[in-house]
Amino acid sequence: MTASATQTSPRKRAGNGAARRIDADEIGLDALVGHAGYAVRRFQIWIFQDFIKTLGEVDIRPTQYSVLTVIGANPGLSQMAVAKRLGIERARLVHLLDSLEQRKLVKRIKSKLDRRSHALHLTAQGETALAKFKRLAAEHERHVEEKIGKANREQLLQILAGFT
Amino acid sequence: MTASATQTSPRKRAGNGAARRIDADEIGLDALVGHAGYAVRRFQIWIFQDFIKTLGEVDIRPTQYSVLTVIGANPGLSQMAVAKRLGIERARLVHLLDSLEQRKLVKRIKSKLDRRSHALHLTAQGETALAKFKRLAAEHERHVEEKIGKANREQLLQILAGFT
DNA sequence: GACAATTGTTGTCGTCAACAACAATCTTCC
DNA sequence: GGAAGATTGTTGTTGACGACAACAATTGTC
Numbered sequence: 001m002t003a004s005a006t007q008t009s010p011r012k013r014a015g016n017g018a019a020r021r022i023d024a025d026e027i028g029l030d031a032l033v034g035h036a037g038y039a040v041r042r043f044q045i046w047i048f049q050d051f052i053k054t055l056g057e058v059d060i061r062p063t064q065y066s067v068l069t070v071i072g073a074n075p076g077l078s079q080m081a082v083a084k085r086l087g088i089e090r091a092r093l094v095h096l097l098d099s100l101e102q103r104k105l106v107k108r109i110k111s112k113l114d115r116r117s118h119a120l121h122l123t124a125q126g127e128t129a130l131a132k133f134k135r136l137a138a139e140h141e142r143h144v145e146e147k148i149g150k151a152n153r154e155q156l157l158q159i160l161a162g163f164t
Numbered sequence: 165m166t167a168s169a170t171q172t173s174p175r176k177r178a179g180n181g182a183a184r185r186i187d188a189d190e191i192g193l194d195a196l197v198g199h200a201g202y203a204v205r206r207f208q209i210w211i212f213q214d215f216i217k218t219l220g221e222v223d224i225r226p227t228q229y230s231v232l233t234v235i236g237a238n239p240g241l242s243q244m245a246v247a248k249r250l251g252i253e254r255a256r257l258v259h260l261l262d263s264l265e266q267r268k269l270v271k272r273i274k275s276k277l278d279r280r281s282h283a284l285h286l287t288a289q290g291e292t293a294l295a296k297f298k299r300l301a302a303e304h305e306r307h308v309e310e311k312i313g314k315a316n317r318e319q320l321l322q323i324l325a326g327f328t
Numbered sequence: 329g330a331c332a333a334t335t336g337t338t339g340t341c342g343t344c345a346a347c348a349a350c351a352a353t354c355t356t357c358c
Numbered sequence: 359g360g361a362a363g364a365t366t367g368t369t370g371t372t373g374a375c376g377a378c379a380a381c382a383a384t385t386g387t388c
Binding site: 039144164 | 191192193194195196197198199200201202203204205206207208209210211212215226230233234236237238241245246249251298301304305308312316317319320321323324325326327328
């Protein structure tokens with residue numbers, strides 16, 4: 001194997017084979033530490049995992065929660081309107097609604113104004129379920145607060161308000 | 165329960181059929197606005213899209229960039245070490261490295277200390293390529309700065325430093 | 329009334345996280 | 359020294375998700 005001595009100032013010389021045991025926490029991230037995307041990605045993974053876990057007992061995932069919340073606050077919306085507002089593909093929303101409708105949380109009602117579209121509503125069961133989901137989601141949000149701090153969380157929300 | 169969410173339009177009234185045309189920007193997000201996860205998710209999608217676009221000419225995606233950067237800064241690491249450090253499944257890293265090795269950016273060298281593991285190194289071609297990737301990634305980072313503001317970006321990095 | 333646009337739907341493709349199982353190889357412990 | 363257990367890389371599957379393309383039904387426009 002060509003050793004190909006690397007000259008570009010690495011922090012740890014290792015000729016070609018492995019050198020020694022390296023603890024995970026002494027591995028440098030180099031340029032990654034300056035990239036917002038990397039930090040945001042890791043944070044987002046953490047946050048989703050906590051959300052999924054916290055709402056595990058009711059088996060609701062973040063996307064499902066967002067769809068239910070928007071329908072609950074805006075009854076009668078079309079699928080297209082929900083998809084646009086939440087940045088979800090309308091093709092994907094079809095499956096999401098199939099699942100939620102099967103669980104009797106949502107119903108699609110044929111619109112009489114535009115017979116192409118469906119008016120989306122929560123069922124009575126969906127309303128009470130959503131109330132519980134919101135309580136659990138609030139609990140999840142407290143976990144976030146504990147993780148990054150109350151002030152930081154609020155600042156985060158403010159910084160990213162433009163993306164909602 | 166919290167049925168009346170948006171105050172902006174008092175009568176949403178949609179008994180069962182559809183009501184009226186609703187503009188996308190007047191749909192209330194209700195509880196979602198208070199969830200950091202929602203904002204973070206939307207932001208992360210935006211940031212990845214810009215990254216993929218900005219590094220489109222070299223066909224490098226965020227995860228590939230992170231792997232190359234870490235290997236470049238820590239030559240000789242095992243796949244397990246890289247996977248742990250970046251929070252990637254080791255099963256997934258296999259395919260990532262297959263691709264990068266096929267493109268002659270990375271090579272796997274059999275470790276002599278532990279014959280189970282591979283020592284990961286950039287090729288000479290990989291080193292020069294990574295330098296270019298870093299320039300493009302820096303350009304992407306400037307896009308982020310333009311989007312949310314210089315001070316906000318730095319504050320974001322600081323808030324989320326614990327997740328890197 | 330003809331033609332373009334929209335809505336919901338179905339389907340495919342590729343990325344990604346999460347598991348499970350396996351062979352080869354270390355490590356530990358008796 | 360050797361059996362038992364853990365680790366490393368690999369292969370495979372599953373499911374959520376974003377992106378696209380095509381289609382029928384319906385609406386809007388000219």
